Each structure stands twice: as C-alpha cells, then as structure tokens.
C-alpha cells in the first residue's frame with residue numbers, strides 16, 4: 001500500500017448549465033518523501049485534484065487514502081501553499097507563521113518551544129530578517145517564502161502546492177525552487193506541486209504526472225525522473241538525460257494533448 005493513494009476518482013460539478021464531468025478515473029500512488037508534479041493544459045483539472053487531496057472538495061466517486069486512512073476534510077497534515085500567498089495582511093511575518101504553529105501545537109509544545117519552532121521555519125526559508133514586517137512591506141517572493149514556512153510549520157505529512165512560483169519573476173522563481181529543493185532534501189517531505197513550467201517539473205520532481213485535457217480528464221502518463229540529487233540547474237542545462245525528460249513532457253503536452261487543448 002502506498003503512502004498516499006488516489007483511487008479511481010470521479011469528479012462531477014453541478015453547474016447552472018448542467019453537470020460537468022471534470023475528472024474521470026484518476027488513480028495515483030505517491031510514496032513517502034516523493035516530490036510529485038502535476039502538469040497539464042489549463043483547465044484540465046490539476047487544482048481539482050489538489051483540492052480533493054487537501055479535503056477541500058468532496059469526490060463524486062472514488063477516494064483518497066493517506067496512510068490507509070480516508071481523507072474527507074481539510075487538516076494540517078495536508079497543508080496547502082497557493083499561488084497567491086494567503087497571508088493575513090494585518091499580521092507580521094512572524095505572527096502569520098506563529099498562528100499556524102499555535103493552531104497545531106498548542107497542546108504539544110510549550111510557548112517557548114512554539115516560538116523557537118516559528119523561528120526555525122522562517123530560518124528554513126531565509127526570512128529571519130523580516131520578522132516584524134507585514135505582507136504589504138515584503139516582495140512577492142518573500143510572501144511565498146512565508147507561505148511555505150507557514151505550511152511547513154504544521155509539519156504536514158503532505159505538502160500541497162498550487163503553482164507556488166507562478167506569479168514570480170524568473171530569478172526569484174529560481175531562488176525559491178532551490179530553497180524548496182533544499183528543504184525537501186533536509187526534511188524529506190512528501191510534496192505534490194502543480195506547475196505549468198516543464199523545466200520546473202523536471203528539476204524538482206521524482207515523478208511527473210501528466211494529465212489529459214478535460215472534460216473527464218485523467219492521468220495520461222507518469223514520467224519518473226531519475227536524475228541524481230542534489231540537482232543543479234546550470235549543470236543540468238547540458239545534461240542529455242535532463243533534456244530527454246524535458247522533451248518527453250513537451251511531447252506529451254504539445255503533440256499528444258494539443259488538439260483538445262483549452263488554452
């Protein structure tokens with residue numbers, strides 16, 4: 001049995017113009033510590049899959065099992081990082097993370113331990129220099145760092161990320177990808193990330209799940225990325241194996257799935 005498994009998921013939305021069959025027979029196995037990317041054309045159903053794992057959406061049929069237990073509601077064990085950070089604007093960087101720490105660890109850690117834990121998470125994402133700043137006083141990349149620290153602070157079994165770097169410029173994005181790789185190497189967390197970026201998917205993932213176009217989208221192909229870690233983006237640029245993986249994903253997206261593409 002896998003750490004996390006999606007079993008024959010069907011998702012049908014009731015809309016004003018009738019029913020919409022978004023997902024059909026989506027099955028997936030994720031092992032503990034794996035970094036998995038979901039990639040597919042816009043509107044195929046990636047966020048729907050992520051929201052189902054998060055427990056934010058109820059499936060029409062099928063189910064999600066995490067360590068053999070059925071997932072059917074949101075919980076800190078499945079923390080989500082959204083594309084547009086969802087920090088509370090009136091709280092400082094420190095307090096945004098502390099809030100999550102207090103929520104999860106009030107009974108398990110003393111006040112002093114919760115303080116240390118909060119600082120430790122912010123250290124992981126290199127944000128100790130801005131503890132007292134509010135979200136409107138820091139850059140987009142910094143906000144995403146805080147969002148990631150807040151999610152990690154809950155010590156989730158699975159970290160879910162919905163295009164976490166989508167709104168960032170290329171350089172900030174590269175820095176943050178490196179931070180996430182480092183954190184993943186140190187903590188060994190299980191991560192599921194949505195991305196539109198083929199290079200990002202290959203660089204970060206152990207497994208790339210390529211989804212077919214909707215309606216009734218499903219898992220088209222799964223590519224296992226066996227590049228050794230730690231991975232270095234500059235060294236990989238000329239690596240034939242890296243380019244092979246990249247070409248495989250591009251081929252799937254722009255040859256096999258191009259005709260039905262929504263965007």
Ligand SMILES: Nc1ncnc2c1ncn2[C@@H]1O[C@H](COP(=O)(O)OP(=O)(O)OP(=O)(O)O)[C@@H](O)[C@H]1O
Nearest residue numbers: 013015020022041042043044045046047048049214
């Ligand atoms: N609550 C809802 N009610 C009705 N239809 C929905 C709902 N949520 C999603 N859909 C539809 O399901 C399909 C999949 O949407 P989803 O947001 O999961 O796609 P996506 O692959 O994440 O898209 P993008 O890459 O553009 O973010 C789309 O056609 C969308 O319109």
